Amino acid sequence: MHMANVTEVRQNASKIIAQVLESGEPAVVLQRSKPVVYIVEASAYEEMLKKLEAAETLFRAEEAKSALQEIARLRGKMAQRGKQQDSVPLIRELREGEGR
Structure with missing residues (x-):
C-alpha cells in the first residue's frame, strides 16, 4: 500500500491515482503521520x-x-x-x- 502525506497528494495527485489504478492497491493519505483518507479504485x-x-x-x-x-x-x-x-x-x- 502506498502512503503519501497531504502535501505529496497536492503535488502528485495524478501520479498517486495512476499507482492505485496500476497496482490495484489503495493508497493511504497521512496527515501528521495519521491516516485520514484512503484512495481506492471506484470498482473496489x-x-x-x-x-x-x-x-x-x-x-x-x-x-x-x-x-x-x-x-x-x-x-x-x-x-x-x-x-x-x-x-x-x-x-x-x-x-x-x-x-x-
Missing part, C-alpha cells in the same frame, strides 16, 4: 459497498430470526403455565367474522 469501493449491504441484510435477518425464536420460547413458556389460552384461534375467528 463499489464492491465494498455491496459487501457491506449484504452483511447488513444478513445481520437484520439474524436479528429477526433471534426475535422470532425468543417469541416462540416465550409462547412455549406461557403455554406451560396454562394461564393464558392461545389467542390465535380467537383472533382468526374475529378477523373472519365468525365471532359475531
